Each structure stands twice: as structure tokens, then as C-alpha cells.
Amino acid sequence: MSESIGLLHADKRSPADAMRLFGGPALRAALAVALLGLPLVVAPSWLFTLGICFANSLGVLSVSMLVRYGGEVSIGHSVFAAAGAYTVAILEVRFGVPLWISLPLAVAVGALLGMAFAWPSRRLSGIYLAVTTMALALALPEIINAADAWTGGYEGLYVAQALLPAAPMGLQRYYVALLLLFAGVYALARLRESRQGMALLLARSHPAAADAFGTRRTWARLSAMAISAGIAGAAGASMAYASATVSPSGFTLWTAIFLLVGSVVSVYGLTLGRALLGGAFLTLVPQMLASSGAWIPIFYGCALLAVILVGHYAPKLRSLVERRGRGRSAP
Amino acid sequence: MTAPTLTASGLHLSFGGIRVLHDLDLEFRPGEITGLIGPNGAGKTSLFNCLTGAYRPEKGAILLGDRPLRGLPPAARAAHGIVRSFQTVALCPDLTVVENVMMGLARNHHAGWLDAFLPLPRGRRERAAMRTAATAALAEFGLVDAADRFPAQLPPGNQRLVEIARAIVGRPTVLLLDEPAAGLNDAETRDLTRVLQRLATPDLVMVVVEHDMDLVMGICDRIYVLNFGEFVACGTPAEVRTDPDVVRIYLGSDDD
Numbered sequence: 001m002s003e004s005i006g007l008l009h010a011d012k013r014s015p016a017d018a019m020r021l022f023g024g025p026a027l028r029a030a031l032a033v034a035l036l037g038l039p040l041v042v043a044p045s046w047l048f049t050l051g052i053c054f055a056n057s058l059g060v061l062s063v064s065m066l067v068r069y070g071g072e073v074s075i076g077h078s079v080f081a082a083a084g085a086y087t088v089a090i091l092e093v094r095f096g097v098p099l100w101i102s103l104p105l106a107v108a109v110g111a112l113l114g115m116a117f118a119w120p121s122r123r124l125s126g127i128y129l130a131v132t133t134m135a136l137a138l139a140l141p142e143i144i145n146a147a148d149a150w151t152g153g154y155e156g157l158y159v160a161q162a163l164l165p166a167a168p169m170g171l172q173r174y175y176v177a178l179l180l181l182f183a184g185v186y187a188l189a190r191l192r193e194s195r196q197g198m199a200l201l202l203a204r205s206h207p208a209a210a211d212a213f214g215t216r217r218t219w220a221r222l223s224a225m226a227i228s229a230g231i232a233g234a235a236g237a238s239m240a241y242a243s244a245t246v247s248p249s250g251f252t253l254w255t256a257i258f259l260l261v262g263s264v265v266s267v268y269g270l271t272l273g274r275a276l277l278g279g280a281f282l283t284l285v286p287q288m289l290a291s292s293g294a295w296i297p298i299f300y301g302c303a304l305l306a307v308i309l310v311g312h313y314a315p316k317l318r319s320l321v322e323r324r325g326r327g328r329s330a331p
Numbered sequence: 332m333t334a335p336t337l338t339a340s341g342l343h344l345s346f347g348g349i350r351v352l353h354d355l356d357l358e359f360r361p362g363e364i365t366g367l368i369g370p371n372g373a374g375k376t377s378l379f380n381c382l383t384g385a386y387r388p389e390k391g392a393i394l395l396g397d398r399p400l401r402g403l404p405p406a407a408r409a410a411h412g413i414v415r416s417f418q419t420v421a422l423c424p425d426l427t428v429v430e431n432v433m434m435g436l437a438r439n440h441h442a443g444w445l446d447a448f449l450p451l452p453r454g455r456r457e458r459a460a461m462r463t464a465a466t467a468a469l470a471e472f473g474l475v476d477a478a479d480r481f482p483a484q485l486p487p488g489n490q491r492l493v494e495i496a497r498a499i500v501g502r503p504t505v506l507l508l509d510e511p512a513a514g515l516n517d518a519e520t521r522d523l524t525r526v527l528q529r530l531a532t533p534d535l536v537m538v539v540v541e542h543d544m545d546l547v548m549g550i551c552d553r554i555y556v557l558n559f560g561e562f563v564a565c566g567t568p569a570e571v572r573t574d575p576d577v578v579r580i581y582l583g584s585d586d587d
Contacts, residue, residue: 187448194447194454195437195461202423202434209421211405212383212414213497214438219406 028272035178039171047174049287051242054177057279058184059235060262062228064275065188067268069197070224071204072125076133077259079117079140080110080229082251084236089157089246090150099163099176103237110233111226118225122218137256141248156247159240177242181275184231188270191227200224258282265307281307333533334361334504335396337382337413342391344377344560351377352388352560359505362533366551366568367540370580374560375540376418379507382538383415384408395505409438412504416497416511418540420490422482428493429478432465433458435497468500469493471526472519488515492523499526505536512543524550548572556580 039047063077084106091097091105121132144151151157163172191197203210203220211217240246262278269275285303289296337359344352352374359365367375380386382393384405393400400408414435422431440461446454469475472492482490495511511527512520520543527550531537541547547554548568556563556577564574571577 190448190450193458195433195440195442195457196444196447198423198426198430198434199437201425202431205423205425206417206421208385208405209417209423210434211385212409212417213434213501214406214409215434216404216406 031272031276032182039174044170047170048242049283051173051177052239053276053279053283054174054181055235055238055242055279056259056262056282057275058177058181058238059232059259060266060278060282061181061184061188061270061275062231062235063259063263064266064268064270064278065231066224066228067263068270069191069200069204070221070228072224073130073260074133074228075130075253075256075260076117076136077228077232078251078253078256079133079136080113080232081236081239081255081259082140082144083113083229084110084233085240085246085251086144086151086157086236087233088237088240089152089159092159092161093152093157094150096161098161099237099241103180103234106233106237107230108233110236111230114225114227114229114232115222117229118222122221134253134256137253141252144248144251152247154248156245156250159244159246173242173244177238180234180238181272181279184234185270185272185275188231192270196223261304265304265311267311334412334536335398336360336394337505337536337538338392338394339378339382340392340394342378342381342388342393344374344381344386344388350560352381355391355557355560355562357555357562357565359536359538360553361536362531363552364527364531364537364539364550366547366554367538367557368542368544368547368554368571369557369563372559373557375557376509377560378557379415379509379538379540382408382505382507383413412501413507414498414501414503414505415507416491416494416509418509418513420482420487420494422490422494422497424481424483427479427481428474428485429462429465429469431482431493432468432497432500433461435468435500436461436464439501465496465500468496471499472496472522488519491515492519495523495526499530503535506530506538508537508539508541510541511539512541512546520546 038050042050059077059081062080063074066072066074087106087109088099088102091102092099117133117136121129124132145153148154162169163176199210199215200220200223202213203215203217207217207220210220236251239250243250259282262282265281266274266278269277281304285300286296289299292299339355339357342352342355355378357378367378369375377386381388382400384400384403384407388401391401395411395413398411400411423434426434440457442454442457445451446457466475466478469478472495474489474492474496477485477489477493482493485493491511491514495508498506498508512523515523524546527537527539531552539547539551551568553565554568554571555565556571556574558580563580564571564577566574
């Protein structure tokens, strides 16, 4: 996996090419405006689905962040998402704390859990780290069930408190999830421009060089994991609010695997469009295949294969077409 | 301000019973360019790795002035102003050229995590200041036009110059350059020579590992010669050039 990540970054692209690859600013702004206006044109039942799609997109973004900045793959991000979701749900149900207070706490709990995991595993990488994260995800549902006095056990908890008392709850669930996704994308765009973000990228590609210029590898590992887990915590909070419920069945090993699948489908992209692509693959494709009965896994597998192949070959096909176009226009 | 002298004494390093450095005593003085030469496998890069903390020698002391460095991790030594370039260019492919150079300033800046995620004035000021300094360092090598390109879009020689720009941009106390002229053409080597000579001031200890003998003999004030991890000779370029041991083991004798 690390090699493929390396190849992903080693292509000779100019900033203009990179912008084209991830969609220009105008395209991103148009997409954001369209999403903000979508409730005006779609049926209320779709708002619920789209809210969950945005929450999943944020979860996908958290996994992609770890790949891009930490060079590592996680099969356990459902744990950090669960930490955020249960923080919001427990604070609301047990203490009546509204989302605008519990959300930052959910991010902090996710980030702290990420650091707590990253410290003992700081010398692990590649498949060893991935399997370690998987172990967390495997154990999580049982841990949640065992702590049923707080978590509600198998039945879970209901998140019902409105953020704005006067506004319809369906719209609130949609816009909270969407604005959290916007915030996640924006924060990561800022991180890319920051000293810390650049140091993380250098530490991922050349740890010795990062060391030599004052960036400790342990700091880099802990920071990448904490940021990624913090975003996963926000995604969990978003899932809790958008779906109105939190239960162990929402945070199984499969949840973690599908977050990784979404990240692969989005080609580890950190832009709004890429994150939405991954989130839509997790949320909307199963919905569209819902009437296919026993064929669902087969169709889903085919769709996954098709998206990955298109993602892999599209840049090559584009450059081939461009080369041929230049060849024809040459005298 | 005069930089402290960097000294290594009684340095031993081995890997699995293979002796890499043996009882080395060296002194690198401020204001001088010290050359470190020797055949492949002589231990030059290993010595750099010991000085920067990437390797831990089994025995011996490393002092920056009076300050012992042994046991300090690489990042802590970087905080003391010890920086290096690498034998194989180590630029981040995801950062633009100017951003790679900006990383040479990272240890001097302290904007926090809030500045990293939010458009706060301190973070913006820091980035602007880093970019200005990095662009000035690139200008030393005539690479300002390449500032916003990615390293893979530059020829190998220019990539190496970018790496050296990253090393010098933070005004280090100790600058360790590992084969800085490898892959450079004549014009680029002349640019490099000019920059290195200008950097040779009392506020910098500069050590150069290099196989380009014309460059080494042309810019170095003193040269250490290593062979199989042992110290063979030390002196001015003229003294080293005529040292019979050096001529025999490294530069080649008239009989060859």
C-alpha cells in the first residue's frame, strides 16, 4: 500500500495539473453552493440519506488524511468515529448538553484516543499498523455493549436535541452534517499550507530529512493520527446527529473497512468532491442497489471495481488523448 | 557571532561486527570549509550520521563548543543549528520547491495548531516570512523561477541545489553537505562554489563530503582523509595533495 501511495505522489504534475485533478476553485464553490441549495429541490426523505452521506464523507476524509499525511492505512477508524458519536449521544442523553458544546468535545475525545493508540504503536507501519487498528475495530462493539449503563448497550441512544429550536429537524440534520464536512475540508486545506502540514508531508516521504530539520518522527506520527482521529470523531458526531441514533451496529469492523474503501474510491482525496465521492459510494450506492436482493454484494463489488479501475486509468487515458490531440495539431 | 567548534573524539561505530569508524578525532572550525574525502565506504556519510544523531556511536564524544551532543536525537541537534544535505536528494515530492526550502526554517518558527487550521494572522505572517526567506535562498542559485514547481519537474542538478538551499536558509551553526556537487553540471558547480565560499564566515562551521576533487581542493581550508573508517591525513589542500599515503590510497599514484 505504501508503494502505491508513493507512486500516487511521485507523478510529475504541476500545480495547475493538481488543481485540474482535484477540481478548480470555481468548481468547488459551485458544488458547495449546489449542496447548500439542494434541500430546496429534493424530497425530505433524501435529506436524511444525504446527511448520512456527508457524515460518511467526513469519515472517509479522516482515513484519507492519515494516508496522505501519515503514509499509513487504518482499518480501525470506526473506533474514533464511535468515540465522537457516543460523546455527543451520552452528553445529550445523560446531561442534556447540546451539540454545539459536545461537538468540540467529540473531536477532542477522538484526537486523544488517536494519540493514545498512536503512542504505543508509533514504531509500527504498513500492514502491521493496519492489523493493529483492525484489532481495535473488532473489539469495539463488545466494549460498547459491556458499557451499556452509559452507551445504551445493543439498543444504543437516541440523539434528538435540536441545535436551533425553531428550525425543522430534518433540515438541521442535513445542514449540520454538510457544514461539518465543509469545516473538515477547509481545515485540511489550511493544514496543507501550514508549517505543521508541510512538516508532516516531509516526515512521510523522507523521515530522515524531517528529523534533520527538527521534525521528530514520533511527533509526526502522533500528530497525523490525532488529526485523523479528531476528524473521525467529528464524523462520528455528524453520523450521530444526522441519523438520530447511535448503536454498536453502526461502528463494526465493516464500518471501518467501508471507510477505507471510501477512501480508496476517493483516491485519498482531501477535497470536497473527492470526499463526497467516497461518502456517496458508502451511502448512495447501497441505497440504489437496495431492490436487487441477493445480487447486492455482487453489484456493489462490480461498482467498486469499476470505480477503482476508472480512477486508475482515467489519468492515463486523458494523457493519451492529450498526446494524440497534440500530435494531430502539430505541423 | 562566532559559531562554536564542532569536535569529535575517539569515535567508534560498527554494524554487526563490521568496523565503520575507528577511533576518529576530528575538529571542525568556524569560518573554515572543511573537506572530508576518502574512497567509497570510507565512513564519510556514517560520520555525518553520527554528527547529526542518525547513528549512535558506541564510543567517543561529540561536542559543539562545550555542549556534549552524544545522546541527543537528530531533531534536538537540528535545534542547535546542525543541518545537513543528503547523498541522495531528500525533497518531498508533494511540496513545491519553495515549500521544500521553507522546511529548512521550520525549527525557527512556532505558530501553533490553531494557526495551522484557521486563517489567523500569526500563521499567515509566519508563512509569508518563511516564503520570503526561502525565495531569497533560491535566488542564490538562480532558482526563483522554479519556486512553485514540484521537485520532480526539475533536473537532478537543480534538485540538489534546492536541497542545499533548504540547508542554508535557516542560517545554521553547522552545515554538513554530503556530495553537494553530485549530478551538477559545470555552471551549477560554479554557482555552488560561489555560494559556499560566501557562506564561509565565522558564524558557520561547514563540512563538505565530496568526490569532485577540483571543488574540494578549490574551496576547502582543511581536508580530512578517511579510509576504512580510520583517519589517514589532515591538512591544507596543498599538504593533502602531496601526502604520500593519500596519493597511494585515494588520489592514485604515478605508477597506477
